[in-house]
Amino acid sequence: MNWLLVVAGAVVGAPLRYLTDRAIQSRHDSVFPWGTFAVNVTGCLILGLLTGAAAAGAAGSHLQLLLGTGLCGALTTYSTFSYETLRLAGTGARFYAAANVTASLVAGLGAAFAGVALAQVVWA
Template sequence: MTWLLVVLGGAVGAPLRYLTDRAVQARHDSPFPWGTFVINVVGSLAIGMLAGMASAGAVGPRTMALLGTGLCGALTTYSTFSYETLRLAERGRGGLAAANVAASLSVGLGAVFLGLTVARAVFA
């Protein structure tokens, strides 16, 4: 039955990723992949909060399957991040490619840490 929760979460996360990416990217006249960047940071914050809530006993395995694995798994996208970074490099924008990698990793890790810390403080 857990697999069904993952499917349901993914069915919401995938279109949410697409729509959010299009909305964010439409507001920027830049080759930098802002849509994917924003989605991955928000997803990192969300999974950090969910992990913190789970460690405090505020959510159980079913909620983690639905929201963590399903929703956040389909919402965030390492493959798109990788592809967009490669495309920047291929188009002679190595500086933007490097900035995408550095910013995505540092801000993403910061977001997951922040989410975990906040959730643990609130739900402990």
């Protein structure tokens, strides 16, 4: 039964990732992968919030499977992040490749910590 929760979350997360990526990227005339960056940081925020909620006893294992594993697993994309970074470096846009790695790490970790902190405020 747990796998159904993961599938249900992924059914929402995968198209949400694709549509969000396309919508954001179409608004930017830049080689920087803003769409992938946005979905990955958003996923980190959601996972941080969910982790904080679980630590406070406000989110159970079923919600973690649905939102954490299913939704965020399909929403975020390490493979696309890696591919886009390598593509940037390979086409000579090394500054953008380095910026993508640095910004993704800093913003992703910051979003996760912010999610945990927000959860502590809400459910403490």
